[in-house]
Amino acid sequence: MRLIWTAIWSFLLSAMIVYVISSMAGYSFDLTGTVAIAVTFTLVAIILSEVVLKDKPNE
Secondary structure: OHHHHHHHHHHHHHHHHHHHHHHHHOOOOOHHHHHHHHHHHHHHHHHHHHHHOOOOOOO
């Protein structure tokens, strides 16, 4: 379930980023860029949470 929420939040935040930057630059909203950034954010978050930031047992 947390992977689904990660993907949803990644998409929403990516859409916000693309909308703001494209509006500031005077371009139209690009859904393809939004999806590309969302996929990248999702993969990075999953890799960080599952591989890099594992809970280490107390020694």
